[in-house]
Amino acid sequence: MSELDAVRRAGIEVTGIEIVDEAERTAKPSDLFWPWFAANVSVFGISYGSFVLGFGLSLTQAVLVTVLGVVVSFAACGLVAIAGKRGSAPTMILSRAPFGVVGQKLPGVFSWLISIGWETFLAITATLATATVLRELGWGGGTATKVVACAVIAALIVAASVAGYHVIMRMQSVLTWLTGAATIGYILLTFDQIDLDRVTSLPGGSGQAVVGAFVMVMTGFGFGWINIAADWSRYQRRDTSGAQIVAWNTLAGALAPVVLVVYGILLAGSSDTLSAGIVNDPVGTLASVLPTWFLVPFLVASVLALVSGAVLGIYSSGLTLLSLGVRIPRPAAALVDGVILTAGTVYVVFVAQTFLGPFQSFLITLGVPVAAWAGIMIGDIALRRRDYDEAALFDASGRYGAVAWTSVATMVVASVVGWGLVVNQISGTAWNDWQGYLIEPFGLGTRLPDGAGWDGAWPYANLGVLAAFAIGLLVTLVARRSAVRRQEAGAA
Numbered sequence: 001m002s003e004l005d006a007v008r009r010a011g012i013e014v015t016g017i018e019i020v021d022e023a024e025r026t027a028k029p030s031d032l033f034w035p036w037f038a039a040n041v042s043v044f045g046i047s048y049g050s051f052v053l054g055f056g057l058s059l060t061q062a063v064l065v066t067v068l069g070v071v072v073s074f075a076a077c078g079l080v081a082i083a084g085k086r087g088s089a090p091t092m093i094l095s096r097a098p099f100g101v102v103g104q105k106l107p108g109v110f111s112w113l114i115s116i117g118w119e120t121f122l123a124i125t126a127t128l129a130t131a132t133v134l135r136e137l138g139w140g141g142g143t144a145t146k147v148v149a150c151a152v153i154a155a156l157i158v159a160a161s162v163a164g165y166h167v168i169m170r171m172q173s174v175l176t177w178l179t180g181a182a183t184i185g186y187i188l189l190t191f192d193q194i195d196l197d198r199v200t201s202l203p204g205g206s207g208q209a210v211v212g213a214f215v216m217v218m219t220g221f222g223f224g225w226i227n228i229a230a231d232w233s234r235y236q237r238r239d240t241s242g243a244q245i246v247a248w249n250t251l252a253g254a255l256a257p258v259v260l261v262v263y264g265i266l267l268a269g270s271s272d273t274l275s276a277g278i279v280n281d282p283v284g285t286l287a288s289v290l291p292t293w294f295l296v297p298f299l300v301a302s303v304l305a306l307v308s309g310a311v312l313g314i315y316s317s318g319l320t321l322l323s324l325g326v327r328i329p330r331p332a333a334a335l336v337d338g339v340i341l342t343a344g345t346v347y348v349v350f351v352a353q354t355f356l357g358p359f360q361s362f363l364i365t366l367g368v369p370v371a372a373w374a375g376i377m378i379g380d381i382a383l384r385r386r387d388y389d390e391a392a393l394f395d396a397s398g399r400y401g402a403v404a405w406t407s408v409a410t411m412v413v414a415s416v417v418g419w420g421l422v423v424n425q426i427s428g429t430a431w432n433d434w435q436g437y438l439i440e441p442f443g444l445g446t447r448l449p450d451g452a453g454w455d456g457a458w459p460y461a462n463l464g465v466l467a468a469f470a471i472g473l474l475v476t477l478v479a480r481r482s483a484v485r486r487q488e489a490g491a492a
Contacts, residue, residue: 032248037253057213115337120345123342126303158334209457233245
């Protein structure tokens with residue numbers, strides 16, 4: 001038996017960025033439900049209710065923003081996932097069609113960075129959640145607890161991501177039931193904390209505040225996954241309906257977040273103390289309203305849900321690393337990203353004093369070019385009528401070429417415009433206050449002196465994310481139509 005066969009028999013996926021063999025493409029659209037639902041059915045989603053209300057919205061506005069932001073963002077993931085069944089390759093390999101085999105490295109770098117960032121954030125949150133809940137129980141919560149929690153959580157994430165697609169799919173189907181049941185239990189046990197009279201009397205906010213909350217919800221949910229959306233649909237049968245892929249992606253991704261965020265709105269809107277606490281310590285504050293006997297199930301559900309999301313992220317970040325030209329097996333790529341994740345978690349949990357503010361600023365910054373890429377990718381998918389030429393995705397002299405300068409330039413311009421319309425004046429991030437440089441020229445607000453923030457309603461709406469996405473989409477639909485037709489006709 002060869003070494004490769006031994007690895008396969010151990011249940012480890014050896015397929016990397018290469019095309020998935022037709023014999024292995026046996027998944028049904030409904031199979032997409034398990035990874036997407038499991039990764040998003042987390043009690044942590046309840047905390048977003050406080051974030052949404054932080055924009056000063058009424059109950060009706062907050063619910064509308066939540067439903068639209070979550071559903072639209074996961075529908076966008078579904079559109080990108082169509083490329084997976086058309087090309088049987090990871091998202092960042094399929095992105096070579098609009099960007100060129102070499103040009104794809106530009107969005108690939110941003111995709112890898114944001115994936116590493118998100119999965120590290122989830123691992124950090126899971127580690128801190130463990131320490132917080134055990135402290136509530138009086139079972140520790142100090143350095144020793146964090147060391148053990150960090151080691152166990154990192155091991156779970158890395159082991160599952162190294163094993164690959166088939167193990168992850170089985171794991172996610174189990175986690176869906178466990179985390180779903182515990183989340184329902186949390187809602188039932190805290191429902192008496194809701195004060196409907198208080199929540200329904202919340203005053204409404206401005207249109208700019210509604211837009212800002214909408215962008216925050218989109219980037220916090222579906223847009224956080226969009227750069228890896230096709231990684232799970234590449235195992236779908238080639239004759240699968242694209243509409244079914246979009247539908248299952250949207251349903252699975254959006255179902256839990258909509259319910260959880262709306263519940264979080266009701267919970268946070270009922271108590272100023274609870275709402276303020278969630279902003280600084282989401283897991284600890286959510287646990288504070290639970291009976292003691294439920295803290296252990298709450299901890300298990302919280303950690304498993306966060307681990308579930310991190311597993312999807314690290315699996316895909318490994319594939320993205322391979323797409324950038326790193327020549328190692330897929331399990332090794334996942335392991336490399338796992339080492340980075342572990343190092344980042346250890347640093348933040350045990351060394352860093354101020355991390356979350358700078359880290360949030362870092363993710364917002366990366367969110368702009370990823371939104372630009374998403375617009376370009378969705379526009380390109382909409383223009384195509386045929387499956388991808390899979391061999392040409394790996395050949396710079398093939399029909400997709402080395403560099404598609406229109407897409408590269410579009411992403412650069414969209415990112416420059418987008419960064420000019422977002423603000424990152426988060427505590428401890430003076431190094432990132434260069435953004436927002438188009439807000440005053442466009443008459444959308446005024447920068448206050450001495451780094452005191454902005455005057456006006458529009459600066460904090462973070463229009464740059466929407467602008468980057470729109471520029472990428474519209475320019476692609478108009479400027480790349482003939483290029484796509486030439487590609488599908490077989491011209492290099």
